[in-house]
Amino acid sequence: xxxxxxxxxxxxxxxxxxxxxxxxxxxxxxxxxxxxxxxxxxxxxxxxxxxxxxxxxxxxxxxxxxxxxxxxxxxxxxxxxxxxxxxxxxxxxxxxxxxxxxxxxxxxxxxxxxxx
Amino acid sequence: xxxxxxxxxxxxxxxxxxxxxxxxxxxxxxxxxxxxxxxxxxxxxxxxxxxxxxxxxxxxxxxxxxxxxxxxxxxxxxxxxxxxxxxxxxxxxxxxxxxxxxxxxxxxxxx
Numbered sequence: 001x002x003x004x005x006x007x008x009x010x011x012x013x014x015x016x017x018x019x020x021x022x023x024x025x026x027x028x029x030x031x032x033x034x035x036x037x038x039x040x041x042x043x044x045x046x047x048x049x050x051x052x053x054x055x056x057x058x059x060x061x062x063x064x065x066x067x068x069x070x071x072x073x074x075x076x077x078x079x080x081x082x083x084x085x086x087x088x089x090x091x092x093x094x095x096x097x098x099x100x101x102x103x104x105x106x107x108x109x110x111x112x113x114x115x116x
Numbered sequence: 117x118x119x120x121x122x123x124x125x126x127x128x129x130x131x132x133x134x135x136x137x138x139x140x141x142x143x144x145x146x147x148x149x150x151x152x153x154x155x156x157x158x159x160x161x162x163x164x165x166x167x168x169x170x171x172x173x174x175x176x177x178x179x180x181x182x183x184x185x186x187x188x189x190x191x192x193x194x195x196x197x198x199x200x201x202x203x204x205x206x207x208x209x210x211x212x213x214x215x216x217x218x219x220x221x222x223x224x225x226x227x
Contacts, residue, residue, distance in 0.1 A: 004159070033215075042120075042205055042217030043160070056214055091160070102148045102167045105215065107159040 002026065004108035006092050012114045018080035021111045025073070025094030031055075033105065034067055034077050035091040043091055049075065079113075087115045118143045122206050122218035129196055129225050137191040137221045139180075139206035147210035149173075149182055149189040154203045154220070163191075163204070196225045 005024040013019050025032050030051050035043035046065065048056040051072035060067070064083070069075040079086055089112050093105040123138040141147065151163040151173070164173030169184035178193045189206060206218040 040219065042207075042219045043215075044217075045214055048214065093160075102165060102209075104162045104165070105160075107152075107161065109159045 004092055004094055004106055006090075006108035006111055008111055009109065010112050010114075012116065013082055014116050015084055016081040018078065019082055019113065020076055020078045021090050021092075021113075023075045023077070023092030023108060025075075025092070026106055029094035029096055029106070030072070031095045031097070031103070032069055032075050033091075033093040033095075034075070035093065037089045037091055037110070039088070046077070082113075082115045084115050087113055089113070118147070118208060118210050118216045120206050120208055120216055120218035122204075122221050125203075125220075125222040127221060127223045129223070131198055131225055131227055132195045133225075135191070135193040135196045135200075135223070137204055137206075137223070139189045139191065139218060141187050141189065141206075141208050143187075143208055143210040145210050147208040149180070150207040150209075150215075151178070151180055151189070151191050152205040152207060152217075154205065156202070160205065196223070198225045198227050201225045 032049045034046045037043045046060045047067045049069040052069050067077045089110040091110045092108045095103045095105045119142045121140050148167045150165045152160045153163045154160045164175040166173040166182035172181045180191045203220045203222050205220045
C-alpha cells in the first residue's frame, strides 16, 4: 500500500514570498490533516478535511495560510506571504474514518520550509 | 483545554537497558491515547494506542498502560536496541477528534 506522499521535501524562500505544498493521501482515506511542526515541538494541527469539507481550521492563520482539497483527494497548503516564524516542517497525514477517536493517522515524510 | 506533557529528552541509554518515557495528560471526558515514533529521516508512525482506562497498548516490545487515576500513559520497553533510537511522541484525541501531541522525547541508544 502506498503511503502519504508530499512534495517538495525541502523549500527555501525569502520572507514575504509565497510557497505551496502538495499532499496525496492514502487511497480511500476520507480524512486529511495538515500539521506544522516547529523544531523541538510536537506537531500542531493547522487544518483537518473530511473528504473535501473543512472539519477544523481553528489554528490556521487565515490571514496568510490557505488550504484546499478539491475532489476530496489530494490537497494543497499555501502560505502567502511567508514570515520568518513559518520556518518549520509541514506534515500531511490521512486517516480512514474521523468518526472514531482511536483513528490511526498515517503521516507523510513532511516538507521542511526555511524562510530567510 | 486538552494537553499532553512528556518528559524532556534527550534520553540516552545503553543497549539492553530498560526504557521509560513519561507522559501525562489533561483531557475532558475519555480520551484515546497514542504513542507515535519518528525514526531519523522518516515520517511519524503509530507505535501503539489505548482507547479506554486500564487498556494496555503494545507493539515491537513497547508497552503503555492507560491509567485514568494518574492521567498517565508511560511508554516502557524492557530491553532497548540501537534501532529504537528515534523521537517518541505521546498524543491524545478527545471529543473533537483533534490530535494533541506532546513535544516529543528523543531517545538515543548506544551500542
